[in-house]
Amino acid sequence: MDFYSFLIQVLNSIQYGLLLFLVASGLTLVFGIMGIINLAHGAFYMVGAYLAFGLTSLTGSFVLSILLGIPLMLVIGALLEWALFSFLYERDHLEQVLLTYGLILIFEELRSLIAGDDVHGVAAPGWLSASIPLGDTMSYPVYRLVISGACILLAAGLFFLIQKTRLGMLIRAGSHDRDMVQSLGFNINLIYRTVFALGVALAAFAGMLAAPVSSVFPGMGGQVLIVSFVIVVIGGIGSVWGALFAALLVGFADTFGKVFVPDFSGVIVYVLMAAVLLWRPEGIFSKK
Amino acid sequence: MKSHCFPGKKIVNHLVMAALLAAPALAAAQQAKLKVGLMMSYTGTFSGPSNAATNGFKQFVNENGGKLGGREVEYFAVDDQADPAKATENANKLIKRDRVDVVVGAIHSGVALALAKVARETNTLMVVPNAAADELTGVLCAPNIFRVSFSSWQPAYAMGQHVGKKHKNAVTLTWKYAAGLQMVEGFKEGFEKKGGKVAKEMTLPFPNVEFQAFLTEIASIKPEAVYVFFAGAGAAKFVRDYAAAGLNKSIPLYAPGFLTDGTLEAMGDAGQGLLTTLHYADGINNPKNAAFRLGYVKAYKAEPDVYAVQGYDAAQLLDAGIGAVKGDTAKRADLVKAMEDAKIDSPRGAFTFTKAHNPIQDIYLRKVEGRENRLVEVTSKALADPARGCRM
Numbered sequence: 001m002d003f004y005s006f007l008i009q010v011l012n013s014i015q016y017g018l019l020l021f022l023v024a025s026g027l028t029l030v031f032g033i034m035g036i037i038n039l040a041h042g043a044f045y046m047v048g049a050y051l052a053f054g055l056t057s058l059t060g061s062f063v064l065s066i067l068l069g070i071p072l073m074l075v076i077g078a079l080l081e082w083a084l085f086s087f088l089y090e091r092d093h094l095e096q097v098l099l100t101y102g103l104i105l106i107f108e109e110l111r112s113l114i115a116g117d118d119v120h121g122v123a124a125p126g127w128l129s130a131s132i133p134l135g136d137t138m139s140y141p142v143y144r145l146v147i148s149g150a151c152i153l154l155a156a157g158l159f160f161l162i163q164k165t166r167l168g169m170l171i172r173a174g175s176h177d178r179d180m181v182q183s184l185g186f187n188i189n190l191i192y193r194t195v196f197a198l199g200v201a202l203a204a205f206a207g208m209l210a211a212p213v214s215s216v217f218p219g220m221g222g223q224v225l226i227v228s229f230v231i232v233v234i235g236g237i238g239s240v241w242g243a244l245f246a247a248l249l250v251g252f253a254d255t256f257g258k259v260f261v262p263d264f265s266g267v268i269v270y271v272l273m274a275a276v277l278l279w280r281p282e283g284i285f286s287k288k
Numbered sequence: 289m290k291s292h293c294f295p296g297k298k299i300v301n302h303l304v305m306a307a308l309l310a311a312p313a314l315a316a317a318q319q320a321k322l323k324v325g326l327m328m329s330y331t332g333t334f335s336g337p338s339n340a341a342t343n344g345f346k347q348f349v350n351e352n353g354g355k356l357g358g359r360e361v362e363y364f365a366v367d368d369q370a371d372p373a374k375a376t377e378n379a380n381k382l383i384k385r386d387r388v389d390v391v392v393g394a395i396h397s398g399v400a401l402a403l404a405k406v407a408r409e410t411n412t413l414m415v416v417p418n419a420a421a422d423e424l425t426g427v428l429c430a431p432n433i434f435r436v437s438f439s440s441w442q443p444a445y446a447m448g449q450h451v452g453k454k455h456k457n458a459v460t461l462t463w464k465y466a467a468g469l470q471m472v473e474g475f476k477e478g479f480e481k482k483g484g485k486v487a488k489e490m491t492l493p494f495p496n497v498e499f500q501a502f503l504t505e506i507a508s509i510k511p512e513a514v515y516v517f518f519a520g521a522g523a524a525k526f527v528r529d530y531a532a533a534g535l536n537k538s539i540p541l542y543a544p545g546f547l548t549d550g551t552l553e554a555m556g557d558a559g560q561g562l563l564t565t566l567h568y569a570d571g572i573n574n575p576k577n578a579a580f581r582l583g584y585v586k587a588y589k590a591e592p593d594v595y596a597v598q599g600y601d602a603a604q605l606l607d608a609g610i611g612a613v614k615g616d617t618a619k620r621a622d623l624v625k626a627m628e629d630a631k632i633d634s635p636r637g638a639f640t641f642t643k644a645h646n647p648i649q650d651i652y653l654r655k656v657e658g659r660e661n662r663l664v665e666v667t668s669k670a671l672a673d674p675a676r677g678c679r680m
Contacts, residue, residue, distance in 0.1 A: 002508065004508075005504055005505075005507075005508040008507075009501060012500040012501055015500070016498055016500060117332075117333065117335050117336055118336065118553070118554075119521045119550065119551050119553075119554040120553065120554050121524060121554035121555060121556050131532065131533075131534055133534070135507060137507040137510060137534070137535060137539070138504065138507035138534055138535065139532075139534035140533070141533070143532075144532075213525075213528070213529070213532075214497065214525055215521055215525045215528065215554045216554070217520065217521030217524075217554075218332070218333055218521075219333065220521065223495065223496075223497070254498060254501075255500070255501045256501075258492060258501040258502065259501055259504075259505060262490060262492070263491075265492060265493060265496075266464070266492075266493030266496070
């Protein structure tokens with residue numbers, strides 16, 4: 001591989017890693033901070049992608065579909081938390097797994113009833129459909145770079161929210177001791193509802209942004225679910241920077257795995273996870 | 289006239305009685321319903337193809353007054369969920385529990401391989417309406433197993449020959465699973481026969497769809513052509529990524545038909561002009577195809593696809609075999625002989641069978657225009673699968 005191709009592969013890795021971070025960010029909040037094992041995270045991602053598809057064909061504008069979709073998903077997230085998840089904080093993880101697995105089945109079935117089982121494409125907005133030439137045969141779509149930019153902004157925003165704001169402080173406090181936060185006079189239920197809704201909206205937002213590059217299809221949530229968990233676990237539970245770092249690590253491992261050891265590219269991400277867990281069982285950025 | 293004046297009344301009564309008594313016995317001997325087991329993936333990703341194949345099958349039966357080979361048909365359907373792990377159990381539901389006379393399945397190759405094993409053990413007549421694994425009419429071939437679709441080798445080999453006429457080196461990319469690897473092997477064989485050379489064979493794990501690393505590889509190798517096997521969502525994404533990376537401008541992309549079947553809407557403009565090979569295409573001009581398409585649209589309010597054709601032909605093949613033995617499926621040897629010798633007047637064009645029971649058929653080169661895979665030319669005339677490993 002010549003140096004020039006190598007540089008493009010590095011760009012591919014970073015770009016893929018940032019996309020993975022976007023997908024995993026909602027899970028970092030819900031699983032990492034609230035401690036809920038949310039297998040339905042991938043389903044919310046899928047719902048987001050289908051919303052982008054449906055709303056884009058309805059309104060004719062991809063940007064508008066995102067602007068409409070996010071508040072909608074915040075509401076759905078809050079409703080789900082109120083109706084289902086709020087009963088699970090004190091229960092053990094197995095019951096969370098059961099509930100969220102059930103949600104996957106329900107969302108997949110609803111998707112099948114409403115949108116059918118066909119593969120759909122979503123067009124990126126015209127002003128983002130340009131490409132930047134790299135070398136004489138290849139070019140890089142601007143839209144992918146925009147996604148990367150959105151991911152960096154999102155990482156910074158999340159970090160700021162969790163580490164620097166009063167809400168973030170309460171969230172962190174609540175993840176350590178719910179009862180104490182409650183008895184200090186804060187409405188912990190409302191805080192959790194907000195965080196969960198945010199997590200759902202982030203997953204859906206990732207699905208919406210990814211829809212133009214990944215297309216929209218049944219079972220798309222399942223593909224991102226596992227890698228999202230891998231990222232949260234590698235990065236260290238509850239750490240936004242950890243998730244970002246882990247996502248980039250996975251991006252590099254996947255891209256260069258495909259190039260250098262194609263026969264093992266399917267397992268390389270999991271080998272990476274096993275290695276990290278042997279070295280730091282709490283994840284790379286864990287503070288414990 | 290009062291009926292009691294009629295002298296033959298008693299005799300008539302006896303005759304009626306005799307007829308009434310005899311009728312069920314006769315029906316049991318000759319007119320028992322033909323039990324047809326349908327084993328396809330009615331839920332999940334393959335539900336579209338499964339429903340189309342089932343519709344096609346029933347269309348032929350309905351056109352023939354609900355009969356196959358003169359016998360009334362009774363359906364038993366099992367949803368195999370495209371899960372090979374449950375396939376043996378599902379096959380037994382049809383074969384052992386429902387005691388079907390013939391099983392039509394499957395869509396998914398992994399399921400079909402498991403089903404074929406059960407069919408071989410129980411000597412059940414089996415017609416494959418789609419699954420393309422080479423083994424079904426290769427290593428696993430059997431007198432009671434027929435396929436009306438195609439083997440992976442067929443469209444792949446045909447594409448290899450076609451690409452070999454224009455280009456001398458190519459790069460291949462597919463998911464690393466049986467179907468993908470067979471589709472690449474067939475291509476390589478056809479391509480090398482025409483003097484081509486595969487510069488690099490690339491694979492990625494199924495169902496991974498992050499292609500960027502491979503596109504960069506292709507741009508750096510700069511082959512004359514790229515051959516891929518993808519289907520469904522992966523196909524749509526690959527074609528979009530390939531175009532977004534600008535590779536479609538300098539390096540032509542070729543694939544077996546699945547790349548562009550059911551995925552054109554999702555591909556958008558990126559799919560236009562793509563060349564693929566398959567045993568069916570839009571714009572095949574023969575009376576059978578016209579009648580078939582009209583009948584399908586009338587019955588199901590949808591356009592038929594290649595899967596519907598395959599379902600239709602599965603029913604045609606059974607009709608030919610069972611008709612030849614006048615409905616007596618116990619005469620298995622004669623029935624199989626009639627099926628082997630059948631010339632199926634298919635919407636895709638007439639075809640016959642190899643000794644291993646795979647169609648000897650024309651493979652078409654198709655070009656994407658709008659939302660259709662338009663017929664360009666017959667790229668391989670009457671192409672027969674080599675049936676490697678078949679001892680029959």
